Amino acid sequence: MLRVAVVGSGPSGVYAAQTLVQQREVPGVLVDVLDRLPAPYGLVRYGVAPDHEKIKSLQGSLRTVLEDERIRFLGNVEVGGTALPAQRLLELYHAVVYCVGAARDRMLGIPGEELAGVHSATAFVSWYSGHPDAAAEAFGLPGADAAVVVGAGNVAVDVTRILARGTAELAPTDMPQPALGALADSGVRRVSMVARRGPSQGKFTTKELRELGTLPGVETWADPAELALDPMYADPGAAAALPAVARRNLEVLRGWAGKEPGEAPDGEPRRIALRFYLRPVEILGGPGGRVAGVRFERTAPDGHGGVTGTGVHEDVEAQLVLRSVGYMGVPLTGLPFDPARGTVPHAAGRVLRAGRASVGEYVAGWIKRGPTGVIGTNRPCAKETVSSLLQDAGALARRELPGDPLAAFRAAGLHPVEWPGWLAIESAEEDLGRSLGRRTVKIPDWRGLLDAAGADPA
Known part of the structure; x- marks a missing residue:
């Protein structure tokens, strides 16, 4: 019998658990999937935008794995703290697989980032996704007219879309009621998504990008002069050598470049502008220490796939700034860590x-390889790790364990939320939705989640 702990219940953790119990090389493997939160599914629950229900439906397949009789979900269990250090966890299991993701966002590293109204896209996503650690604030939405999103990936597209989307389209989602109410009161009518490089180098997928042009009551525009700076945009022959996603992205942007900028027409009160070849150099302050805009330097292709500054600057008005320039892993007490890569050093x-x-x-997952790939990338990543574990299984299984780890967790003062507790949270969220005249609505706070699960939070 081999007992394994998987730390993290997002896709990488669930795929690791699934691979462990489905393999045939080592019979009788039992897996405990541990999570700091009382709810499973990781970024599928707390990172996928609420209006992307098709992607969120992945929770169904993750659920099937976690309901396997050889797998046990234990939420509300924090690994790396004084109650459960990494070394203690290794004493309770033959092996531990850490799938803890990359929880810290990168900073821009420019003056003014400390101003009120400047946030990470991570914090904004956590807020509208109902993460219990998210700050209970409205991000200054009622008082904002213009927002700037710095970045050119799918997360930047997500937060841009949520800022511009009408609440009538968000009401059927599981977005927490406080976030839905704040977005309903939002004054934001102009959203600029800004990238330091060109459109052919964007990290967004075509499906995500195209969706920005289909939002009811929203006009989407791209500056044709900025697009023309990209050699791949200006030369269709050269663009033919690009990956298919980049080629499709350019075609979408061509369609938006034909629109004239200016005030949105009647009946279309919101506007999204996609800007390129602009590098943020300073966040500009206004009255009361709040953000008033962003100063950008115009960049230009350097001929080697990068960009160089031109010394020409442009100020873009904003009362809300969201940076979306990547993620970094954070150290887990008791594990080695490479701060430059934001990952745990490893070999296969x-x-x-x-x-x-x-x-x-x-x-x-991300703590192994860095924040790269899509959800499906976690499957082969987990399989490689499990393959290494199984090669070591003979030596690992010879060590005698002290007993059921659950008893040890409770003895250490932890209050694990088991699968029935999670089902109780699901039921409570369905009840909350019905009481609000909506479908399922997330409970966004620790006390509410633990009360619903019947767990003692003390």
Whole structure:
């Protein structure tokens, strides 16, 4: 019998657990999937935009895995703290697979980031997704007219879309009621999504990009002069050598470039502008220490895939600034960490301590490879790690364990939320939705989640 702990219940953790119990090399594997939160599914629950129901439906397949009788979900269990240090966890299991993601966002590193009204896209996503750690604030939406989103990936597209989308389209989602109410009161009518490089180098997918042009009551525009700076945009022959996604993105942007900028016409009160070749150099302050705009430097292609500054500046008005320029992993107490990469050092998923494999410790997902890929990328990543674990299984299984880890967790003062507790949270969220005349609505706070689960939060 091999007992394994998987830390993290997002896609990488669930795929690791699934691979462990479905493999045939080592029979009798039991897996405990641990999560700091009382709810499973990680970024599928707390990172996928609420209006992307097709992607969120992935929760159904993750649920099927977690309901396997060989897998046990234990939420509200924080690993790395004083109650459950990493070394103690390794004493309770033959092996531990860490799938803890990349929870910290990158900073822009420019003056003015400390101003009120400047936030990370991560914080904004957590807020409208009902993450219990999210700040209970409205991000200054009622008092804002213009917003700037810095970045050119799918997260930047997501927050741009949510800022511009009408609440009538968001009401059927599971967005928490406080966030829905704040967005309903939002004064934001102009959203600029700004990238330092060209359109052919955007990290967004075509489906996400195209969706910006289909929002009811929203006009989407791209500056034709900025698009023309991209050699791949200006030369269709050269563009033929681009990956298919980049080619399709350029075609979408061509359609938007034909529209004239200016005031949105009657009946279309909101506008999205996609801007390129602009690098933020300063956040501009206004009255009361709040953000009033962003100063950008015009960039130009350097001929080597990068950009260079031109010394020409442009100020863009904004009362809300969201930076979306990437994520970094955070250290977990008791595990080695590479601060430059934001990952745990490893060899094919085996944690490395001082360059040598640490017996019984493994990583998968973003904490292993960095914040790259899509949800499906986690499956082969998890399989590689599990393959390494199974190669070590003979030696790992010889170690005698002290008993059921659940008893040890409780003895340490932890109050795990088991699968019935999660089902109770689901039921409470359905009840909340009905009481508000909506469908399922997320409970956005720790106390509400733990009360619904019947867990003692003390």
